[in-house]
Amino acid sequence: MNLQWFPGHMAKTRRMITENMKLVDAVVELLDARLPLSSRNPEIDRIVGSKPRVLVLNKADMADHNATEVWKNWFNEKGYAVIxxxxxxxxxxxxxEPAIRRVMKEKLERERxxxxxxxxxxxxxxxxxxxxxxxxxxxxAGRGAARTGDRPGITTAKQWIRIAGKYELLDTPGILWPKFEDPEVAKRIAFTGGIRDEIMDLEELSCELLGFLSAHYADMLKARYKLEDGQLKESSYDLLMQIGKKRGCIVSGGNIDTLxxxxxxxxxxxSVRIGTITLEMPE
Ligand code: GDP
Incomplete structure (x- = not known):
């Protein structure tokens, strides 16, 4: 990830989130719609506990719309509220708002x-x-929101964003770590740019991506790079070479600049130029 996670660091963020959790009525857990499970923290259920929670599949504009519907149903069946x-x-x-009201229904009724x-x-x-x-x-928050401190002068006071008549949002989100020890998870996050490219083997990463795309989004891949059916059957590295050739990625001597x-x-x-793509489906 862009952030380095160490056991001490993880324990600290876990503690901070657990502390903040006591201050809120509900939790909004953000997931990447393109990789809903891989973008999930492995300990999230334990961290959130019984606090009402809404799952939000963010970046839905970048994901495969049909796949997002499948994921929504899948999470619904597991008992989560998801948008x-x-x-x-x-x-x-x-x-x-309806989703938050739904997960908080009992509490709101009790209060009423x-x-x-x-x-x-x-x-x-x-x-x-x-x-x-x-x-x-x-x-x-939009434009109308005001940031308010709980109690000015107290350094540990939380900052809240007041949203007209509806919410007060803790202005510092809880940053959690993904299940990065799983190579499949790390790979998918790397595809999306969530791991610094400088520490990745970009040729290998792009070959993995091309392999996935030819298996699951062949038409989009063909259209983007004007490829023939036969070319999709080639190895991912050959595919990368073909794309490099078509796009004029040539170094002196006429070799293809695969990097x-x-x-x-x-x-x-x-940049969603290949198309709206989802990287994983429920098992
Ligand atoms: P954070 O690290 O979780 O706070 O993530 P950011 O809010 O900084 O977003 C990371 C990147 O994703 C930024 O470049 C955003 O512009 C982009 N981004 C965030 N949400 C969306 C979304 O729903 N759709 C698209 N297309 N991009 C988004």
Whole structure:
């Protein structure tokens, strides 16, 4: 990941999130719609405990729409409240409030029965780096939101973003680590750019991606790089060479610059130029 995680660091963020959890009514767990399980923290259920929670499949604009529907059903069947959003455009955000009210239904009813008039619902956002926590918070806060300190002068006071008559959002999201010891998980996160490219073998990574795309999104791949059916049957490395050749990634002597071709493929994928793609499906 962009952040380095060490056992001490993990324990500290876990502790911080657990502390903050006591202050909020509900948790918004952000996942990347393109890799909903791989972008999940392995300990999240234990960390969140019984606190009402809404799962948000963010970056839904970059994911395969049909796959997102499959994932939503899958999470629903597991008993989670789940919505899909695009934090850049704000698409899908109208489903958030009903989802929060649904997971908080019992608590709200209990309060109402006791005559308690609640002015807002306190929320915190959690998720792995790069999943879109800041974008989500900014989008939810919009222009009208005011940042307020709990008690000025106390350095440990939390900052809240007050959102007109609805929520108070803890302004620092909980940053969690992914299950990075799983190589499949690490690979998918690397495809999306969540691991610094400088520490990756980009040719190998792009070949892995090309292998996945020819198996699952062959038409998009063919269209993007004007490839023939036969070329998809070649090895991923040959495919990379073909793409490099077509795109003029040539070094002196006429050889194909596979590193440049690899960067081009990864960049095309991350910029949604190949298409809207989901990297994993429920088992
Ligand atoms: P954080 O590390 O979890 O706070 O993630 P950021 O909010 O910084 O987002 C990481 C990157 O993803 C940024 O480049 C955002 O512009 C982008 N991003 C976040 N949410 C979305 C989304 O819903 N759709 C798209 N297309 N990009 C998004």
């Amino acid at each position: 899909a959003v695009d934090s850049q455009s704000g698409r899908g955000f109208s489903a958030l 029965a006791r005559g308690i008039q609640r002015s807002s619902i306190r929320l915190m956002v959690v998720g792995i780096p790069n999943v879109g926590k800041s974008s989500f918070i900014n989008r939810l 440049r071709a690899a960067s081009l493929v990864l960049d095309d994928f991350r």
